[in-house]
Amino acid sequence: MSFSSSSPVVSLRDVAIYQDVNTVLSNVNFDIDKGEFVYLVGRTGSGKSSLLKTLYSDLPLLTGTAAIADFRLNKLPRKQIPYLRRKIGIIFQDFQLLFDRTVAENLAFVLKATGWKDKSKRKQRISEVLMRVGLDAAANKLPHQLSGGEQQRIVVARALLNEPVILLADEPTGNLDPIVADGIMKLFMEINNSGTAVLMATHNYDIINRYPQRVLKCESGKVLDSKVESFALTTGY
Numbered sequence: 001m002s003f004s005s006s007s008p009v010v011s012l013r014d015v016a017i018y019q020d021v022n023t024v025l026s027n028v029n030f031d032i033d034k035g036e037f038v039y040l041v042g043r044t045g046s047g048k049s050s051l052l053k054t055l056y057s058d059l060p061l062l063t064g065t066a067a068i069a070d071f072r073l074n075k076l077p078r079k080q081i082p083y084l085r086r087k088i089g090i091i092f093q094d095f096q097l098l099f100d101r102t103v104a105e106n107l108a109f110v111l112k113a114t115g116w117k118d119k120s121k122r123k124q125r126i127s128e129v130l131m132r133v134g135l136d137a138a139a140n141k142l143p144h145q146l147s148g149g150e151q152q153r154i155v156v157a158r159a160l161l162n163e164p165v166i167l168l169a170d171e172p173t174g175n176l177d178p179i180v181a182d183g184i185m186k187l188f189m190e191i192n193n194s195g196t197a198v199l200m201a202t203h204n205y206d207i208i209n210r211y212p213q214r215v216l217k218c219e220s221g222k223v224l225d226s227k228v229e230s231f232a233l234t235t236g237y
């Protein structure tokens, strides 16, 4: 509907994030607009993954209000979680492909699980996303026949299957050498340029310097926002 087309893709108000009894982050307030690219930085243990998990509803939202892709995260019924995850693409550091299935079978598995009943439509969509990541020739290969960078491209293709409004990526280049990581980064930029918002947790300050964008930084239990205040980017891992 037209009123939602201008609303942010992500919106958090006075959110707190917990792991067990510990408060990881509090007073979190930010919006991410449609088509925006945002980095999420902060040293190990500062709360980047916990924040992303809250956004894809792997951690429940207990304090504050938050919405992503038109889903309210407060008291989100468990049954709604698969629908939420169709609207957001999730990419982890380790590839999490099914290693006993071909690339096409990996992608078909997700399509079947998300309601694509028509085999020829599945085939068409698989070929579209593989084209998008530059690996249309890899459909019938097994993951172990591909390089690490190629496997990560397949993971990106998988995340794109249901045309998400935002990609959430948790250190997607963490296991890749710099040249391969740069290629993945260019792919993220292309996807972003075609209108998909991206929130990417990273430690890689070379990448941030090469492709400057808005930065959210987890520090001392808060989230700093380069849109609101300036802060040092380089204080440690």
Ligand SMILES: Nc1ncnc2c1ncn2[C@@H]1O[C@H](COP(=O)(O)OP(=O)(O)O)[C@@H](O)[C@H]1O
Pocket: 019, 020, 024, 042, 043, 044, 045, 046, 047, 048, 049, 050, 051, 218
């Ligand atoms: N599954 C978990 N159970 C309990 N504590 C956790 C769990 N995952 C992370 N934590 C703790 O939450 C804090 C934030 O971790 P995390 O969100 O993984 O940070 P980052 O991704 O920035 O490294 C850390 O203190 C970490 O030890």
Ligand SMILES: [Mg+2]
Pocket: 048, 049, 050, 170
């Ligand atoms: Mg993490």
